[in-house]
Amino acid sequence: MIKLYGTPPTRALRALWLLNELDLAHEIVPVDIGAGENRTSEFRALNPAAKLPVLVDGDLVISESAAIQLYLADKYGDRFPGGGLIPDTAEDRARMHHWLFFLMTEIEAPLWRIALHSFLYAPEEKSDAEIALAKRDGRRMIAVLEQHMQGRDFIVGEQVTVADFNAAFTLDWANEEELLDEAPVLRAYLEAMYARARAPVTIAAAMAGLEA
Template structure:
């Protein structure tokens, strides 16, 4: 059975979404990063970068959530999440890489300087710059979605599953106030039956007191 190391609300959500859409069985192996479980020898043997998610599918060990998404969609081409033409595949890669480099990275910088780094290492000015950069790139994506239902072509692709999670993250950080098309797109994507919980839903669930 496929094994997935990691747990919501991390970028393991992107992989969970693909697994759900494909109807694949998998074993979730939670990794608590805040407790340092990502630096245990067992996980470091799978990913020396000490990050999640990590997918183990037989002899295949993969890290990087976008790469895992592409692997799953490529392995199960019958689902149609990889565009048929080389031109549309190129467009899918373009927006997938855009999301990872131009929107996810500033969001990650904001998180690092907001609560991940020890207080003495946090740089509020860098977080402010990251917010500005992210807003500019969100505006680019908002313009791209004029007249579109999906990131590429006329059907859902890997780029959409990555985009929905990344934009959910951006929405939680207050980045989509001037992006009505992206908000509508996000709502439509999370209305899919196989969609995972949003980041906000996971955090709200984790904050609930345990009944005794």
């Protein structure tokens, strides 16, 4: 049984989406960060960085949400109807990796800065100016992806790949920070991705569930 440590609305959603799409039996293991469960010796034995998500599949223990996505697609991709989660050609794989890295470094990084300065840092460490800069940087890079997606249904090629499942979560996060106001193509793409039959909950829905 595959175990996924971490729950919505965290980046565990990226891994959960692949588990759903591949119809893989799995167990979700909640880790209460607020209570410090990610800093216990037991959890640090899985991930010394004390961060979520972590996936355990047999003897393999792997963290970093994008790496988990790639692993699941690589090992179990033949379960996906029609294949295609990882492109066949080296050229298209390079394009997929390009956009995966772009999403993580150019769009998620500003989103994480916003989160840090909005509610994760101690009050004396927070900076409204840093939030403003992160939002500016995020919008600039979102504009690049918006341009790329003109006339496209998917990030790379003619069918869904790992990059799309990464992008959907990342853009949902950006949407929560109101960074997609000038990105109508990405808003439509986001809606289409979350309309998939095996899409996980959105960040907003997961937050609402926590507050209920």
